[in-house]
Amino acid sequence: MCLMRFMLLFSRQGKLRLQKWYTATAERDKKKMVRELMQIVLARKPKMCSFLEWRDLKIVYKRYASLYFCCAIEEQDNELITLEVIHRFVELLDKYFGSVCELDIIFNFEKAYFILDEFLMGGEIQDTSKKSVLKAIEQADLLQEVSVAIGFTHHLHLGGMSLPVSLAVMWLSFKCLAESVRRIKI
Amino acid sequence: MPAPIRLRELIRTIRTARTQAEEREMIQKECAAIRSSFREEDNTYRCRNVAKLLYMHMLGYPAHFGQLECLKLIASQKFTDKRIGYLGAMLLLDERQDVHLLMTNCIKNDLNHSTQYVQGLALCTLGCMGSSEMCRDLAGEVEKLLKTSNSYLRKKAALCAVHVIRKVPELMEMFLPATKNLLSEKNHGVLHTSVVLLTEMCERSPDMLAHFRKLVPQLVRILKNLIMSGYSPEHDVSGISDPFLQVRILRLLRILGKSDDDSSEAMNDILAQVATNTETSKNVGNAILYETVLTIMDIKSESGLRVLAINILGRFLLNNDKNIRYVALTSLLKTVQTDHNAVQRHRSTIVDCLKDLDVSIKRRAMELSFALVNGNNIRGMMKELLYFLDSCDPEFKADCASGVFLAAEKYAPSKRWHIDTIMRVLTTAGSYVRDDSVPNLIQLITNSVEMHAYTVQRLYKALLDDISQQPLVQVASWCIGEYGDLLVSGQCEEEEPIQVTEDEVLDVLEGLLVSNLSAAVTRGYSLTAIMKLSTRFSGVNRIKKVVSIYGSSIDVELQQRAVEYNALFKKYDHMRPALLERMPIMEKSASNGPTEIVQTNGETEPSVVDSKHPPPVSQPANQANDLLDLLGGNDVVPVIQTTVPTKPASAGGELLDLLGDLSLTIPPMTAYNKNGLKIDFTFERANPNPNVAVITIHASNSTEADMTDFVFQAAVPKTFQLQLLSPSSNVVPALNQGTVTQVIRVLNPQKQQLRMRIKLTYTLKGSPVQDLAEVNNFPPQSWQ
Numbered sequence: 001m002c003l004m005r006f007m008l009l010f011s012r013q014g015k016l017r018l019q020k021w022y023t024a025t026a027e028r029d030k031k032k033m034v035r036e037l038m039q040i041v042l043a044r045k046p047k048m049c050s051f052l053e054w055r056d057l058k059i060v061y062k063r064y065a066s067l068y069f070c071c072a073i074e075e076q077d078n079e080l081i082t083l084e085v086i087h088r089f090v091e092l093l094d095k096y097f098g099s100v101c102e103l104d105i106i107f108n109f110e111k112a113y114f115i116l117d118e119f120l121m122g123g124e125i126q127d128t129s130k131k132s133v134l135k136a137i138e139q140a141d142l143l144q145e146v147s148v149a150i151g152f153t154h155h156l157h158l159g160g161m162s163l164p165v166s167l168a169v170m171w172l173s174f175k176c177l178a179e180s181v182r183r184i185k186i
Numbered sequence: 187m188p189a190p191i192r193l194r195e196l197i198r199t200i201r202t203a204r205t206q207a208e209e210r211e212m213i214q215k216e217c218a219a220i221r222s223s224f225r226e227e228d229n230t231y232r233c234r235n236v237a238k239l240l241y242m243h244m245l246g247y248p249a250h251f252g253q254l255e256c257l258k259l260i261a262s263q264k265f266t267d268k269r270i271g272y273l274g275a276m277l278l279l280d281e282r283q284d285v286h287l288l289m290t291n292c293i294k295n296d297l298n299h300s301t302q303y304v305q306g307l308a309l310c311t312l313g314c315m316g317s318s319e320m321c322r323d324l325a326g327e328v329e330k331l332l333k334t335s336n337s338y339l340r341k342k343a344a345l346c347a348v349h350v351i352r353k354v355p356e357l358m359e360m361f362l363p364a365t366k367n368l369l370s371e372k373n374h375g376v377l378h379t380s381v382v383l384l385t386e387m388c389e390r391s392p393d394m395l396a397h398f399r400k401l402v403p404q405l406v407r408i409l410k411n412l413i414m415s416g417y418s419p420e421h422d423v424s425g426i427s428d429p430f431l432q433v434r435i436l437r438l439l440r441i442l443g444k445s446d447d448d449s450s451e452a453m454n455d456i457l458a459q460v461a462t463n464t465e466t467s468k469n470v471g472n473a474i475l476y477e478t479v480l481t482i483m484d485i486k487s488e489s490g491l492r493v494l495a496i497n498i499l500g501r502f503l504l505n506n507d508k509n510i511r512y513v514a515l516t517s518l519l520k521t522v523q524t525d526h527n528a529v530q531r532h533r534s535t536i537v538d539c540l541k542d543l544d545v546s547i548k549r550r551a552m553e554l555s556f557a558l559v560n561g562n563n564i565r566g567m568m569k570e571l572l573y574f575l576d577s578c579d580p581e582f583k584a585d586c587a588s589g590v591f592l593a594a595e596k597y598a599p600s601k602r603w604h605i606d607t608i609m610r611v612l613t614t615a616g617s618y619v620r621d622d623s624v625p626n627l628i629q630l631i632t633n634s635v636e637m638h639a640y641t642v643q644r645l646y647k648a649l650l651d652d653i654s655q656q657p658l659v660q661v662a663s664w665c666i667g668e669y670g671d672l673l674v675s676g677q678c679e680e681e682e683p684i685q686v687t688e689d690e691v692l693d694v695l696e697g698l699l700v701s702n703l704s705a706a707v708t709r710g711y712s713l714t715a716i717m718k719l720s721t722r723f724s725g726v727n728r729i730k731k732v733v734s735i736y737g738s739s740i741d742v743e744l745q746q747r748a749v750e751y752n753a754l755f756k757k758y759d760h761m762r763p764a765l766l767e768r769m770p771i772m773e774k775s776a777s778n779g780p781t782e783i784v785q786t787n788g789e790t791e792p793s794v795v796d797s798k799h800p801p802p803v804s805q806p807a808n809q810a811n812d813l814l815d816l817l818g819g820n821d822v823v824p825v826i827q828t829t830v831p832t833k834p835a836s837a838g839g840e841l842l843d844l845l846g847d848l849s850l851t852i853p854p855m856t857a858y859n860k861n862g863l864k865i866d867f868t869f870e871r872a873n874p875n876p877n878v879a880v881i882t883i884h885a886s887n888s889t890e891a892d893m894t895d896f897v898f899q900a901a902v903p904k905t906f907q908l909q910l911l912s913p914s915s916n917v918v919p920a921l922n923q924g925t926v927t928q929v930i931r932v933l934n935p936q937k938q939q940l941r942m943r944i945k946l947t948y949t950l951k952g953s954p955v956q957d958l959a960e961v962n963n964f965p966p967q968s969w970q
Contacts, residue, residue, distance in 0.1 A: 024315065026282065049509045049544045051509060051512055088423075109244065122314055128421055140269070
């Protein structure tokens with residue numbers, strides 16, 4: 001059975017930036033595993049290979065700038081393709097944020113999760129096309145804005161205006177918001 | 187109430203904290219604000235607050251009070267709310283939480299939502315962390331979505347179905363109809379997830395596996411198209427078209443082709459094609475090759491293809507990329523059993539990997555090297571492996587040492603080489619050797635009779651250098667105790683004998699006793715060794731002194747031993763030589779307990795048996811060291827002198843028999859009485875087999891001189907079977923001062939009258955004596 005058990009993103013200083021668990025694990029155990037793994041991976045020297053055995057799992061990790069991307073896969077899984085999966089995720093983040101850096105992921109962690117959840121489900125790839133995944137995120141972001149805009153327009157006092165005008169105002173506010181997809185403020 | 191601060195504002199603020207305490211304070215303040223906001227049931231800002239909570243959760247702070255809020259967000263109609271709500275659910279609401287199930291209804295509604303992105307959220311959440319109950323409730327919805335024409339939803343439904351099947355395997359059947367035309371999809375997302383779904387089903391159910399075998403041609407076709415098709419920008423990775431899909435298809439083919447000739451044949455060509463045409467300059471190509479190799483090795487491929495696969499692995503071993511080398515070693519390890527010869531061809535490359543810098547690669551290379559050792563390459567391989575043992579990290583040393591011992595035992599070209607190898611391991615990695623190696627090594631040394639002098643000399647020299655490595659010290663002390671006489675007499679043939687005096691040897695052993703480096707067990711070894719030397723060395727006074735000093739040692743074990751040895755000197759001095767005699771050849775037994783020592787008739791080696799002392803000493807020595815009875819275990823319990831019936835003088839034979847019943851119902855008899863040599867037979871029935879009669883012979887000597895080199899032999903008619911166990915000694919003391927005992931076991935299945943012909947040989951006053959006799963006067967009870 002192939003299964004990615006979890007994926008972690010953490011910095012060189014041992015700060016966790018993202019954690020996705022694909023099996024039900026107690027909070028306490030998660031913390032322990034994260035701590036342990038971070039220690040092991042951060043101690044690895046640059047010349048060492050990207051794979052290591054840990055407990056009954058295989059750990060595949062790769063460092064991109066200041067972030068470590070770390071996946072736990074099962075014994076019979078293909079480590080080399082897992083490296084490609086990690087790389088694909090990084091590419092998606094890069095395309096979305098435009099030259100992604102750690103700060104992007106810190107300040108927009110929820111978006112990083114959204115992208116990950118559009119790319120993988122239950123540890124498996126949903127779509128092998130980069131374009132397709134990014135398009136879906138874009139559409140979902142737009143939908144998010146629409147719902148905010150609708151909420152926003154409720155606050156606008158459109159009472160005194162005629163219908164076409166109020167519709168035009170709504171449409172305009174739509175458009176403005178649509179242009180700032182990434183800067184949606186929660 | 188002012189609007190709660192924005193998420194990014196909070197993140198910025200928290201990051202300005204300079205200490206952990208400061209951060210905690212900020213978090214607590216914000217949590218309090220969030221809590222009151224939740225209490226006020228504020229719909230507008232719930233989303234924002236939960237998002238902030240999730241951030242704080244990632245920093246490691248508790249966030250459970252937000253669980254219900256996630257549920258409310260999921261139930262909201264706003265997409266923003268749902269997005270954050272489902273994220274929160276995935277982070278905070280796994281199936282271990284009580285409120286997990288409350289999501290079910292919301293998810294059900296959202297699975298039927300008009301917007302596909304909402305449906306997507308629901309599918310994702312269900313597919314990542316749905317509990318079994320939830321999966322059971324919602325499987326129907328998932329199955330419906332699996333049949334939709336919307337590829338966005340179809341691909342997600344497929345993976346969701348995978349999760350459902352993992353959680354509730356019984357539901358697998360219901361997804362079967364929907365899989366009908368999954369593979370005719372053009373959309374790669376759907377194709378990929380469908381292959382995953384099919385793989386999951388085939389792995390779980392042999393029936394499904396059989397059912398889906400018919401898909402092999404279609405899978406082959408899809409794979410072929412991927413390879414042959416031109417550049418497709420949407421799915422291209424470094425010149426390879428959709429490697430993820432290729433790998434998944436290869437994996438599914440592996441499962442379908444395993445143990446099935448037809449399927450394996452159908453995929454032969456495509457596997458060869460992938461193996462030869464895939465670009466290997468980047469990791470992605472090698473990932474596909476790797477998967478191909480795994481598939482080739484697992485299915486019933488023709489030999490040409492297998493050789494191709496192993497050669498690919500061989501090329502991997504030479505790749506600059508250490509990841510590829512690692513993967514190659516792992517795969518070779520898996521195939522070394524089945525394709526041993528093919529892997530052997532790459533042996534030198536594998537051995538080179540022992541010198542790699544990476545720990546994982548070194549470990550793999552070590553395991554593989556051991557798997558490749560055979561009678562032909564043992565010398566060369568061992569050289570490399572010993573060199574590796576010298577220089578490797580401590581975490582490897584124990585495994586490497588064990589591996590070396592095992593390989594040496596199986597393939598040692600000569601005894602001398604074997605002993606040398608052991609010595610090398612003990613001196614270089616002596617403290618990492620496993621505990622059970624010590625008795626195994628001692629057994630090995632004992633059984634290499636002609637090497638005793640050489641071994642003890644080398645061990646002695648090693649001790650002079652270094653007494654810190656306990657296993658080495660233990661083996662060395664034991665050997666010096668056993669073969670100390672050979673050491674001082676300078677008898678070594680294999681190498682230049684060293685000049686050692688008895689005092690020097692005792693210095694070394696006593697040094698071990700007092701050294702801080704010696705473990706308690708080691709001290710025990712050396713004390714016993716010193717004691718044994720009392721029968722091998724000429725000067726006993728020094729030994730007597732040492733032994734008496736330790737009679738008041740704080741260490742209880744040492745004290746006990748010393749007291750017993752003292753007793754040996756004082757009250758049982760006549761038994762001391764026999765007790766401390768040379769150990770015989772030990773047969774290796776599977777158990778860790780006292781071995782059953784069986785000797786063939788005619789051996790001049792004295793017998794060894796149990797670890798029980800003569801009756802006056804209440805406790806047996808060395809309970810801690812069952813296999814190695816350091817006392818030598820030559821327990822001669824002369825029957826004539828003791829009146830304890832539970833300890834018959836059966837030297838040799840099973841331990842348990844000694845404590846067993848001596849049924850005195852069969853009267854003893856005299857079998858032979860001539861020229862001063864008298865042989866008595868005593869009987870017992872062996873439990874549990876009543877057809878076996880156990881006879882113990884007692885030989886006594888009434889002449890003035892000892893009978894030395896005494897050997898008792900017996901023969902019985904064809905219908906019987908005879909087993910002669912080892913005698914207690916081969917010297918029958920003069921003037922009835924002692925007896926030699928030996929056990930005979932006679933199997934008499936036909937219950938015929940017992941008859942025996944015996945042959946006696948001994949030396950009396952320098953001249954050999956031999957005699958034959960018939961024994962016919964067995965009491966009827968002994969054979970009825």
